Amino acid sequence: MKKLLFIGDVVGKNGCDFLSERIYDIKKKHEIDITVVNGENSAQGNGITKFSADMLLRLGADIITTGNHCFKRRDSMDIYNRDNILRPLNFPDGCPGKGIGYIDCGYYKVAVINLMGTVYMEALDNPYGAMDRILETVNTPNILVDFHAEATAEKKAMGYYLAGKVTAVIGTHTHVQTADETILNEHTGYLTDAGMTGPEESVLGVAVRPAVDKQRFKYPVRFTEAQTPCFINGAVISFDEKSGKCTKIERIIDR
Template identity: 45%
Template sequence: MKILVVGDIVGRPGRDTLKLFLEKNRDKYDFIAVNGENAAAGFGLTSKLADQLFEWGCDVITSGNHIWDKKELYEYLDKSDKVLRPANYPDEGTPGKGYTILKDRKGNKIGVISIQGRVFMMPIDCPFKKAKEIIEEIKKETKFIIVDFHAEATSEKIAMGWYLDGMASLVYGTHTHIQTADERILPEGTGYITDLGMTGSESGVIGMKVESVLPKFLNSLPQRFEVAEGSERICGIEAELDEETGECISIERISRTLTEIEYM
């Protein structure tokens, strides 16, 4: 089973870059997962954009803290099995779900979990205990399980990788928008990378215009961030899972500029 996972899509530049990449490459993959919490002008996701991502070939959309930025999405979350909010928000009164089981292009069931960290982020339920609890439930139906751990601290993400080694097929971090160079297969067969990186413009500060971000650091006053354009890049991973065991047998970083994608 060959899986494509794409890091945080930032605004229209990120969406356009993803669309072009999928037009040229989607037939190579059995399953495609993307983090879409920044797809709508850098903050949140709309139902229209979610449907658009599915039309382009995405199978599931994971998220993080920004999934709540567009209230119009709340009803969509309750109805969808393919757009996930972090699973460790309280179940009572929280729209949507934190995990799902879908089928890949070969008919294999694959479980997908969206989970959020707590270090330097909102204090919510324990992501470690919640992830293990959900994995035990998914294991009743399938051995293929991927986990998007949306977290700030690299230490927390690395710890999650080790904690879930042998329980999940693939554990990857999102949120920081900077791709790490530590992709590997852990001893018990779990593919891991600390952060996928982002899909969007490299001309700004993690996808936002420099001139809209710098004042925040210079005077600490509230600023309205704007999505950057130019020098677009897609970041993520390709992973192959053993169809007998569910273990990861290969993991490779993807980092392509828009120009490189155009000439693929």
């Protein structure tokens, strides 16, 4: 039995710094074998840069997934030349990077697929068709899907669609951890959203006052990262590396 740690969207410098303080204890406590981190907001001011990506990799991320902010920093597009930094699978052909990466663990390997939803999001390729095509090429039963999507209904539907086909489907993007972890079809671990890693007293990582003013008054404001105590959200997925079957999924909140 192996254990995979998935860390929800890391937000800004504070999120990266707090993760650096706690990640080793978390991995030791849960006896983690593999670590996947969503880093699409890890740069100061959101997006991901070479600096923030390198920091997450130094902290032990085997693969970094992203989402709708993957190309926010145009000066960091070359990070997607790396095999361990992904962008959503269903971006158009010709975009830098790829949506699947592999973690070679010797006698077994794990495929990580980064996928993005289309409800209330960019009009990308149909995520269902993209998954059907990529699964035909995957030669391991151990498959983690980071489904970066806004609508909970889209995430739930994708979870059921992939039940029995992949090891786990973990949602990201909303920065709010859901309490619906389950195992679908006695095979696929599922969580609608893993949550975020960053300032807990915030609006999705943003300082409260400007976020409230933006919604209340509808005038332009400059968002800044909240300077409040942080927490780490994520999930631990236990799986049988021979069959790819998830045997347990556990949410984590570390303060």
